[in-house]
Amino acid sequence: MVEGPVTNGITDGGGAGALLRLMRDGRPRTRSELAAITGLARSTITQRVEALLGANFVLPVGEATSTGGRPPTQFAFNPAARVTLSADIGATHARMAATDLAGEVLVEHRDDLDVALGPVPVLEWVVATSHDLLAQVARTPRDLLGIGIGLPGPVEHSSGRPVNPPIMPGWDNFDVQGYLTEHLGGVVALVDNDVNIMALGEHFTQWPTAAHMMFVKVATGIGSGLISHGRLHRGAQGAAGDMGHLQLPHGADIVCRCGNTGCLEAVASGAAIAAKLTEQGLPAKSSQDVVALARGGSVEALHLVRQAGRDIGEVLAAAVSLFNPSIIVIGGSLAQAGEHLIAGVREVVYRRSLPLATQDLRIVQSRTGDRAGIIGAAVMVIDHALAPTQVDAHIFTAGQVR
Amino acid sequence: MVEGPVTNGITDGGGAGALLRLMRDGRPRTRSELAAITGLARSTITQRVEALLGANFVLPVGEATSTGGRPPTQFAFNPAARVTLSADIGATHARMAATDLAGEVLVEHRDDLDVALGPVPVLEWVVATSHDLLAQVARTPRDLLGIGIGLPGPVEHSSGRPVNPPIMPGWDNFDVQGYLTEHLGGVVALVDNDVNIMALGEHFTQWPTAAHMMFVKVATGIGSGLISHGRLHRGAQGAAGDMGHLQLPHGADIVCRCGNTGCLEAVASGAAIAAKLTEQGLPAKSSQDVVALARGGSVEALHLVRQAGRDIGEVLAAAVSLFNPSIIVIGGSLAQAGEHLIAGVREVVYRRSLPLATQDLRIVQSRTGDRAGIIGAAVMVIDHALAPTQVDAHIFTAGQVR
CATH class of the missing domain: 3.30.420.40 (ATPase, nucleotide binding domain)
Structure with missing residues (x-):
């Protein structure tokens, strides 16, 4: 069946784990409420709540309003359990x-x-x-x-x-x-x-309701993480999202550390920009140096960062047509150069991707920064x-x- | 939470639908077995099985071996219900x-x-x-x-x-x-x-256990369908998989019906090959005409079909690096030209995609053909x-x- 995970939800209903999964939303609930939501027998709920209490995963958090008799205890997920x-x-x-x-x-x-x-x-x-x-x-x-x-x-x-x-x-x-x-x-x-x-960190903290998201890291190298139906799409070997070595049409003469030529990473990464700035007499060793020059107002650095955004946009335009995310988040150290990188990305993606795929597409800067x-x-x-x-x-x- | 669907499995356990979802595997089970698997109270199971029997979604299918007393009835999903x-x-x-x-x-x-x-x-x-x-x-x-x-x-x-x-x-x-x-x-x-x-038809009938699959249709046009974690990945607007209008590096002079130049579809579709054959004095109006010529042994047709496979491979190489499927299925009318199309695809994808993404990748012909x-x-x-x-x-x- 195509939607396997839902079946799992019921077949593994035999343990306390499924109950905890429900309680992870943090809302306090009584045993009766848990029985009503899950359809599980009252005796089963009692047994499982005991198990979760014993492992400290849930705690009693006060009493619900009684309709007569002893007020029932409410239980909630305990984030401090571990x-x-x-x-x-x-x-x-x-x-x-x-x-x-x-x-x-x-x-x-x-x-x-x-x-x-x-x-x-x-x-x-x-x-x-x-x-x-x-x-x-x-x-x-x-x-x-x-x-x-x-x-x-x-x-x-x-x-x-x-x-x-x-x-x-x-x-x-x-x-x-x-x-x-x-x-x-x-x-x-x-x-x-x-x-x-x-990608997981940014999705969890900032865009938990976005079903389809792409997170792009631009730093020494370039890579991406894909979220499909709210889950990380790692692909068959965990290699999904590897966009740093996709070929740019106009980069054919630039050799990449991977041995191929014209890879996005060889043209538009923080390392590539640092090398170009050094050639132009502005010594830079890293993505961070590029950001410092850009923030200091260096016209050369700003120009190269914006062009890197356009190059990344060329590859992202294809990724957007294929994957159709509702949001692209740009992170990594080079994203801290300000709006120039993202402006270059937007310029190309909105021009080159298919209209249907971009009609509600947002392209935003990472909010979690270096804690993602x-x-x-x-x-x-x-x-x-x-x-x-x-x-x-x-x-x-x-x-x-x- | 990232893995939302599992939670749904338990929160909607309140109805007979969740029970039916489990029974769709077709295995006959007794009420006791259903209670044991789901953790639901015996009275709840009885009530839900009655509801499913009433709607004809399950049928009694004989009796299980008794351990003494009246042998319990087994129930199974009824595919003929609707x-x-x-x-x-x-x-x-x-x-x-x-x-x-x-x-x-x-x-x-x-x-x-x-x-x-x-x-x-x-x-x-x-x-x-x-x-x-x-x-x-x-x-x-x-x-x-x-x-x-x-x-x-x-x-x-x-x-x-x-x-x-x-x-x-x-x-x-x-x-x-x-x-x-x-x-x-x-x-x-x-x-x-x-x-x-x-993509759904091919996945359901031929590759139900493949978590990450790509189905490519090559006919008058070119498009693809993506399966992620066993589910169709439609993307935010349902536009995911649209690879026919991705740009080929060497197609810059060919105008596509979409208005852009160098689109894969303008270079490698059945319609594009038919037009090239017609130019070469071999009249062809459709994908089907191209297949007939190729099957008849036309060297020109075979050459063009193989080259179309290579062009499709160029775009697929990028898609493989991004999406990392375990299997690519090539279908659509042009796939019926025999092994030439798929040979061209394989030639380029295995050369151009990242080694990690291709190490276990299979590229196969559609088995459901025109019934997919x-x-x-x-x-x-x-x-x-x-x-x-x-x-x-x-x-x-x-x-x-x-």
Whole structure:
């Protein structure tokens, strides 16, 4: 059947997890209300609420108005039941956070860190920082729901391993998931590429009702994350959204680090603009340097950023015709150069895409900025770990020290 | 929350529809088994099974082995409870079918019909043929679950209206849904473009377990339908998959019927190849003429079909990097020219797409051929009308003459 997930909703109704899924909206409800909404027997509801109370996932939050007799207790989701850890690893810096189960950041930490050091030094930093963050929020590894990590390269999400990542020497096929689980006391670890987790973070916090969204990261490289029917579309190998190496018609003479010519990333990324500015006598090494020059009013920098927006728009015009999102969010460090990048994108997309696909299309700047990744990595963990069957496993092991 | 549909599964558990959704797999089950699977109270199950029996959606299908006492009755989904009608309207011909609730074609009919006649003559044919087909299967409009129709142009699925369809004069913004509902006794009518329904038909019958699929129709025009997480990805305006008007780098001098230059459809469609063959002294008016020449061994036709495959491959290479499907199905009349079209597609896609996205990618020919559309239109209706809340409405009105 085409709409499989709905069937799952009822077939896994046998556990407390499905009840928690409903309660994640945060509204307090009585046992009777839960029975009415779900159609489950009153005795089943009582049993499952007990299980969720025992695991601390829900709490009694006061009494409803009584219609006579003892007023019934209301229960609500408890976002403080566990914490998540999330890490957003960039090319040259890294950021980590601890969040609650509603995705609220409790504490965060940022460091300069070169991903090219290889997996062990970088993941040692992640593990050490994990312990620091847990200590800061006065929690132990037992309180950990899981850890989510975003990496700046292609990742096979199902196995948690990078696949031929161009700027991550030594990481190819490294078992990131296994390493984190082993070094953090058996915790659930989920790995994805940085753009996918940014898309999740921006969608969750800013555009939760947008069914079809595209998030484009423009920084040292260029990539995108796709949301279809409110879910991250990772594709068959987790490679979906990889637009940095699509060919521009007019870039045929520019060689890309991937070996091909004319790739969008080789023409319009922060690294490409920095190189062009340096050639023009304005030394720039990174996306950040380009942003600094643009904000300082350099006409050359502004011109190149706007042209990069147009080049990105050329590729996005095709993506818009194919994917027909209702919103495109432009993020990444180069988006912080102001309206020039997005103006270039809009100029081309609205001219080149099919009219039906652009009639209500919005193209906006990221609102979560450089926190999109850590929020998204937390959301990835929460959505996975609070899926019905996972919750039942949690309850089963509740009280045991991992 | 990102995975909304699962929550729906439990919150709408209040009706018989959710139970039917589970039973659509066709397996016979007893009331006790249904209670165990769903966690619903035994009394609730009894009540809902009664409702489904009353509406004929399930039937008693014999007795399970008893563990002592009277052996319990098993119930199973009844695909013969209702029929659907489906119509696949092409540029110059049309096909209709009546199917059961499992999507099996009971009877079908094909006619030459020019879509350019406008909506009223074409839809009059649909209504008349509907009555013929119902009579052939000895059913009345009361037995009709709904009608699904595919049109050869952009359609806003939610409103059931064509939007600026290039080869359908007079159809722009015509209320196809309203017309069919009015002329077929108030029946549910769903409208989509022909490629989306073909994608649904091919996915449902041939690749039901493929999470991410792309169906490409190559005929007079070129278009595609996308399946993400097992669901049709229509996009925000239902415009997703429109790849016929993406630009080819080397087609800049060829004017498309849409007004732009270098569109894939202007270079590689059946119509474009027919025009080239005619220029070369081999008269051809349609995709079908091209197929006849290719099958007859015309070297010119084979050469042009293979080159069209390569051009389609250029655009698909970008689509593969963005969408990362596990399978691409090539259908439409030009696909019947044999392996030449698909060989050209494979040649370019495997060379040009990112290695991660192609490592397990299959590119295959449509297996449903020219029946993909009518099967898909039926599946669209069945999936919609047997959604939990819809079923409850059916049961509510069961016994009333529409």
